[in-house]
Amino acid sequence: MKNLKIAIQKSGRLNEKSVQLLKNCGLNFENYKSSLITTVANFPLEILFLRDDDIPEYVQDGIADLGIVGENVIAETEADVRYLQRLGFGKCTLKIAIPNHSETKTLADLDGKAIATSYPTILKKFLDEHGVSAEIRMISGSVEISPALELSDAIFDIVSTGGTLRSNGLKPFADVMASEAILISKNGIDSNPVVRELMQRIQSVLRAAE
Ligand code: PRT
Ligand code: ZN
DSSP states (O other), X not given: OOOEEEEEESSSTTHHHHHHHHHHTTOOOOOOTTXXXXXXXXXXXXXXXXXXXXXXXXXXTTSSSEEEEEHHHHHHHTOOOEEEEEOSOSOEEEEEEEETTOOOOSGGGGTTOEEEESOHHHHHHHHHHTTOOOEEEEOSSXXXXXXXXXXXXXXXXXXXXXXXXXXXXXXXXXXXXXXXXXXXXXXXXXXXXXXXXXXXXXXXXXXXXX
C-alpha cells in the first residue's frame, strides 16, 4: 500500500509546532530545511513541506491526504476538505482595523471606503453578509502600512497580540473570524486505519498538553 502523505508548512509560524506535534506522536523523521518531502522511518507516512497557501488545495485534490494549516487559509481558498481536529496552536483573529483618528463608527460607515487585505474572499463574504459595499484592495504583504500610504481607509488582516496594529497607528474595528491550526483531510479518507492511528496519537498528545 502507498504511504499516506501529510502536508505541513515549510517555514513560517506553523512549521515548528506542526513538526513538534508529529514528533510528539512518536514519528521519527529527518527535518532538513532543504527537503520538500521526507519519509517517516517508523510509520507509513510521508511529510510534504509546502507554502501554507497551497495546503488546502493539495489536500482537496488528493496530492496530500492530510494537512495542517490555519483555518483562515482554508476559508480563503474555499477548498473542499474535512476538518479532522483543531490543534490549539497558531491562534489568531482576522479583524478589520482602522486608523486611530478614523471617523468610522459603524460597519455602514465603511460603504464606499477602500479596505486593504490579503484575504479578499473572507472579507467579501463578511461585507456581503452585512450589506456593506466597500472596495477590496488586494495586497500580498505589509497590509498594515496601507492606510498611512493613503492606499486604503481600513485594513483586514490577522491580529494576534495587536502590536503590529498599534505600531502602525491602527485600532481594531470588527472581529471577522477566529482561527487556529487545523488537521484537515480529503473527504472520505478518515476511515483509513493509518489515519485513525495517527488521529488517536494526535488526540492523546493534545490531551496530555491540556
Ligand atoms: O510562507 P508561507 O506562505 O507558508 O507563510 P505565510 O507568510 O503566508 O504565513 P505565516 O507563517 O506568517 O502564518 C501562518 C499562519 O499562522 C497564518 O495563516 C495564521 O493562521 C497563523 N497566525 C497566527 C498568524 C499570526 N498568528 C500572526 N500574528 N499569521 C500571521 N500573523 C501576522 C499578521 O499578518 C500581522 O502582520 O502577524 C502580524 C500581527 O501580529 P501581532 O502579534 O502584532 O498582532
Ligand atoms: Zn502563505
